[in-house]
Amino acid sequence: xxxxxxxxxxxxxxxxxxxxxxxxxxxxxxxxxxxxxxxxxxxxxxxxxxxxxxxxxxxxxxxxxxxxxxxxxxxxxxxxxxxxxxxxxxxxxxxxxxxxxxxxxxxxxxxxxxxxxxxxxxxxxxxxxxxxxxxxxxxxxxxxxxxxxxxxxxxxxxxxxxxxxxxxxxxxxxxxxxxxxxxxxxxxxxxxxxxxxxxxxxxxxxxxxxxxxxxxxxxxxxxxxxxxxxxxxxxxxxxxxxxxxxxxxxxxxxxxxxxxxxxxxxxx
Amino acid sequence: xxxxxxxxxxxxxxxxxxxxxxxxxxxxxxxxxxxxxxxxxxxxxxxxxxxxxxxxxxxxxxxxxxxxxxxxxxxxxxxxxxxxxxxxxxxxxxxxxxxxxxxxxxxxx
Amino acid sequence: xxxxxxxxxxxxxxxxxxxxxxxxxxxxxxxxxxxxxxxxxxxxxxxxxxxxxxxxxxxxxxxxxxxxxxxxxxxxxxxxxxxxxxxxxxxxxxxxxxxxxxxxxxxxxxxxxxxxxxxxxxxxxxxxxxxxxxxxxxxxxxxxxxxxx
Numbered sequence: 001x002x003x004x005x006x007x008x009x010x011x012x013x014x015x016x017x018x019x020x021x022x023x024x025x026x027x028x029x030x031x032x033x034x035x036x037x038x039x040x041x042x043x044x045x046x047x048x049x050x051x052x053x054x055x056x057x058x059x060x061x062x063x064x065x066x067x068x069x070x071x072x073x074x075x076x077x078x079x080x081x082x083x084x085x086x087x088x089x090x091x092x093x094x095x096x097x098x099x100x101x102x103x104x105x106x107x108x109x110x111x112x113x114x115x116x117x118x119x120x121x122x123x124x125x126x127x128x129x130x131x132x133x134x135x136x137x138x139x140x141x142x143x144x145x146x147x148x149x150x151x152x153x154x155x156x157x158x159x160x161x162x163x164x165x166x167x168x169x170x171x172x173x174x175x176x177x178x179x180x181x182x183x184x185x186x187x188x189x190x191x192x193x194x195x196x197x198x199x200x201x202x203x204x205x206x207x208x209x210x211x212x213x214x215x216x217x218x219x220x221x222x223x224x225x226x227x228x229x230x231x232x233x234x235x236x237x238x239x240x241x242x243x244x245x246x247x248x249x250x251x252x253x254x255x256x257x258x259x260x261x262x263x264x265x266x267x268x
Numbered sequence: 269x270x271x272x273x274x275x276x277x278x279x280x281x282x283x284x285x286x287x288x289x290x291x292x293x294x295x296x297x298x299x300x301x302x303x304x305x306x307x308x309x310x311x312x313x314x315x316x317x318x319x320x321x322x323x324x325x326x327x328x329x330x331x332x333x334x335x336x337x338x339x340x341x342x343x344x345x346x347x348x349x350x351x352x353x354x355x356x357x358x359x360x361x362x363x364x365x366x367x368x369x370x371x372x373x374x375x376x377x
Numbered sequence: 378x379x380x381x382x383x384x385x386x387x388x389x390x391x392x393x394x395x396x397x398x399x400x401x402x403x404x405x406x407x408x409x410x411x412x413x414x415x416x417x418x419x420x421x422x423x424x425x426x427x428x429x430x431x432x433x434x435x436x437x438x439x440x441x442x443x444x445x446x447x448x449x450x451x452x453x454x455x456x457x458x459x460x461x462x463x464x465x466x467x468x469x470x471x472x473x474x475x476x477x478x479x480x481x482x483x484x485x486x487x488x489x490x491x492x493x494x495x496x497x498x499x500x501x502x503x504x505x506x507x508x509x510x511x512x513x514x515x516x517x518x519x520x521x522x523x524x525x526x
Contacts, residue, residue, distance in 0.1 A: 001431055010482040011390060013388075013389070013390065014456075018390070018458065019390070024275060028359050035278065066403070068404070069403040069404050070404045070405075073401070082517065084320055091392065092392075092395060093392055093393070093394050093402065094392065094393050094398070094399070095392060096388075096389030096391050096392055097389060097390040098389050103438070104389050114475070142487070142488060142489065142490060143487075143488060145488075145490055146488040146489060146490055146491055147488065149491055152498045159402065159403070159405065161398050161399045161402060161409070161412065161413075162343055163393075163398075164394035164395060164397075164398025164399065164402065165343045165344055165345070165393065165394075165395055165396060165398065165399070166342070166343045166344065166345050166392055166394075167345045167393070168345050168346075168347075169343070170525055171299070179480070185356070187313040195269075198269050198270070198271045198272055199271065199348070200271060200342050200346070200348060200351045201348070201469075202271060204271050204272070204274075204275045204339075205339065205342065205343060207412050207415070207416075207476070207477055208412065208476055208480060208499075209405075209406065209408060209409045209412035210405075210406075210408035210409060210412075210497070210499045211403075211408075211409045213497035213499060213500075214405055214409070214489070214497065214500075215404060215405075216495070216497070217492070218491060218495075219491025219495030219497070220491065220496075221491070221497040223498065223499060224485055224486075224488060224497065226476065226480075226487055227479055227480055227481070227482045227489070228482045228485075228488070230275075230423050230482065231269065231480075231481045231482035231483075232482050234275075234276060234481060236269070236272075237269040237276070250399050262270065278480065279477050279480075282470075282473050282474075283474075283477070283478060285470070286470045286473075286474070289466065289470075290466075290470070293463060293466060297459055297463060298463075298523050304447050305444075305447075306440040306443055306444055309436065309443065317466065329426060331428060332421075333422070333423045334408050334490075336419050336420075337423060340416070340420070355523065365430065368430070368434075369430045369433065372434065372436050372437060375437070
């Protein structure tokens with residue numbers, strides 16, 4: 001590959017009625033990612049091109065775009081992996097377009113906030129003024145840690161067929177995070193969250209299309225989290241759920257090492 | 269946990285339909301002989317077992333189908349305040365269809 | 378003089394895929410399109426059931442009414458519809474069985490800390506889905522043979 005043909009979605013609010021594709025041809029260098037190509041276009045070809053990026057290393061979740069009809073993080077996608085020199089980049093579907101490739105993720109963040117994405121502890125005092133560590137076994141950690149890797153990039157929401165038609169549906173990201181918190185032994189807010197997601201536009205509108213897990217760039221597997229959440233809710237509604245013991249605290253010894261004598265200052 | 273209970277019923281009716289509808293389809297469409305002649309139909313109509321199967325098939329099928337339709341309607345951003353109206357409308361439609369469709373085999377029994 | 382509104386105040390362009398997003402939304406794989414087929418077969422079966430229950434009403438008119446209705450429906454087009462209904466039922470029932478198991482979290486395995494290259498639970502259990510599809514195809518072929526012979 002010597003040159004790449006990029007078709008990039010352009011849209012300027014107040015000027016364009018609908019988005020259109022603009023073609024650019026740029027030289028290819030080994031190791032280029034889609035984000036590198038977009039930065040090249042902005043710096044050397046057309047500086048009006050708008051896109052969102054931040055960490056450029058696949059951890060902040062800012063640069064989600066649709067590349068050749070599949071949602072990807074632009075910084076995390078080497079051009080060679082696409083195995084073509086014709087690349088079409090659009091903004092993420094199911095999110096409103098602000099400009100060019102920049103989509104508004106406000107709805108994702110609002111839905112995420114609505115499911116109370118924090119540990120709801122039974123002992124508020126200990127949570128706010130900790131005196132000890134919580135004890136969690138490796139198995140307890142592994143039951144939720146996969147879902148804690150979510151970077152809130154929105155690729156799963158772009159992939160979900162239910163989000164495509166239903167503006168009120170919570171979506172794979174918030175639902176996956178409900179399970180992440182409910183299964184964490186430090187959290188006692190499962191019942192509260194179950195009532196939130198047991199709505200007509202809640203967890204039961206997920207039909208296991210699996211596209212969210214396919215699109216997820218961090219291996220979070222939100223589809224698995226949602227199905228495990230459904231199991232937890234079914235068992236809870238049939239009163240078959242095992243009663244969960246609250247997490248225990250481990251008071252660590254305060255003085256674990258001998259104190260080292262500080263030598264006298266040489267400069268007074 | 270209303271939605272969860274409705275979905276559990278959807279699973280139960282799905283499993284039931286696998287057997288009831290499966291039996292009905294095999295007998296009506298795959299078995300040898302003439303299952304749709306008047307004699308054959310009247311023969312099944314006189315049997316309590318077949319009548320029970322038809323009524324269960326109707327109840328399970330109507331619940332499963334109308335719940336599926338409800339799910340699809342909800343996915344068009346159907347507003348939460350109108351969901352009760354939708355539910356009652358589907359209940360009324362379901363009962364009306366059941367009344368009409370159950371009358372046929374019961375009257376022939 | 379018209380005051381220019383700042384870009385941040387202009388409404389964002391809605392970009393939901395809509396019903397088109399149920400059918401095709403990108404280069405996804407098997408399960409995404411099994412979902413589409415499950416929905417299509419479900420709606421198809423619902424429509425068939427509605428027509429079937431309507432046709433059953435001819436029984437109330439006695440033998441002549443019933444026989445003439447059956448004669449009307451027994452034609453090549455009717456047989457094709459019958460076969461499609463049987464095949465749709467086979468797909469919907471078996472895929473539904475897979476969905477019931479997976480919706481309750483069974484056959485998907487346990488959560489594992491993600492290690493690159495990521496393989497999600499449905500891809501890890503892809504073999505089961507292929508076995509289910511093989512059974513559906515075998516049933517569809519068997520039903521076709523029964524219809525033709």
